[in-house]
Amino acid sequence: MLESNFGVLAATLFGSAIGSFLNVCIVRLPANESVVAPRSRCPQCRKALAAYDNIPVLSWIVLGGKCRSCAKPIPVRYPLVELAVAGVFGTSFWYYGFGVEAGRAALFGTLLLGIGVTDARAYIIPDEFTWGGLGAGLAFSWVHGFAGFLDALLGAAVGFALLYFIAWAGEMVLKKEAMGGGDIKMMVMVGSFLGWQGVLMTLFGGALIGTLVFGPVTLVKKGLLVPFGVFLAAAAAVTFVIGDDILRWYLGFLTGR
Numbered sequence: 701m702l703e704s705n706f707g708v709l710a711a712t713l714f715g716s717a718i719g720s721f722l723n724v725c726i727v728r729l730p731a732n733e734s735v736v737a738p739r740s741r742c743p744q745c746r747k748a749l750a751a752y753d754n755i756p757v758l759s760w761i762v763l764g765g766k767c768r769s770c771a772k773p774i775p776v777r778y779p780l781v782e783l784a785v786a787g788v789f790g791t792s793f794w795y796y797g798f799g800v801e802a803g804r805a806a807l808f809g810t811l812l813l814g815i816g817v818t819d820a821r822a823y824i825i826p827d828e829f830t831w832g833g834l835g836a837g838l839a840f841s842w843v844h845g846f847a848g849f850l851d852a853l854l855g856a857a858v859g860f861a862l863l864y865f866i867a868w869a870g871e872m873v874l875k876k877e878a879m880g881g882g883d884i885k886m887m888v889m890v891g892s893f894l895g896w897q898g899v900l901m902t903l904f905g906g907a908l909i910g911t912l913v914f915g916p917v918t919l920v921k922k923g924l925l926v927p928f929g930v931f932l933a934a935a936a937a938v939t940f941v942i943g944d945d946i947l948r949w950y951l952g953f954l955t956g957r
């Protein structure tokens with residue numbers, strides 16, 4: 701038990717480091733900058749960070765949320781993303797134990813977080829998250845053999861077909877782009893992780909959350925850009941965790957059992 705607790709702690713700390721890297725991706729990918737060079741800088745004065753000022757979560761707290769050089773505030777987004785990814789990793793390895801499933805869950809959660817935050821900030825869903833994630837989703841699916849791979853492939857295909865159709869239909873009706881290409885690519889990736897039922901559930905959930913949150917706002921502020929990827933990411937995470945339970949409940953509801 702102690703050994704597994706230590707393992708979960710190690711996974712959590714590793715997750716915080718991945719979260720630190722995710723912060724770099726969130727800022728640099730939409731700007732088409734390299735995520736490896738140059739090394740981490742202050743977002744305000746662009747001075748390179750010393751290693752001791754780049755420790756996930758802790759450095760931000762020690763520095764009081766301010767840059768050591770220019771004293772300008774460092775967004776709270778940085779420690780929050782690090783904490784969230786640490787949580788995703790810790791929970792995944794605690795729940796699944798040390799194995800491929802835990803790695804798959806941790807990676808999927810990290811991708812969704814990266815997509816959600818990037819879309820919220822920049823209205824862009826980078827290909828690195830979607831196409832890269834698709835590759836990972838298809839690779840991980842082999843754990844369940846060829847049948848698992850086919851499931852993932854089918855999920856990706858349904859994700860593409862469904863979103864492509866919605867984008868096309870939306871454009872016909874609204875006479876403008878209703879859904880970005882990033883959303884389509886994102887759902888292809890999501891399908892490779894969740895299968896075709898998961899795609900349907902994610903789309904339904906994303907539309908529901910999006911309407912609840914943004915419906916009232918868009919009524920007031922017409923023409924507001926809606927980062928749909930944020931809601932799709934939230935719905936995909938929920939589907940990953942309790943999708944099977946929802947499906948069972950829904951089927952029971954339909955058949956009256």
Ligand SMILES: [Zn+2]
Nearest residue numbers: 742745767770
């Ligand atoms: Zn600075």
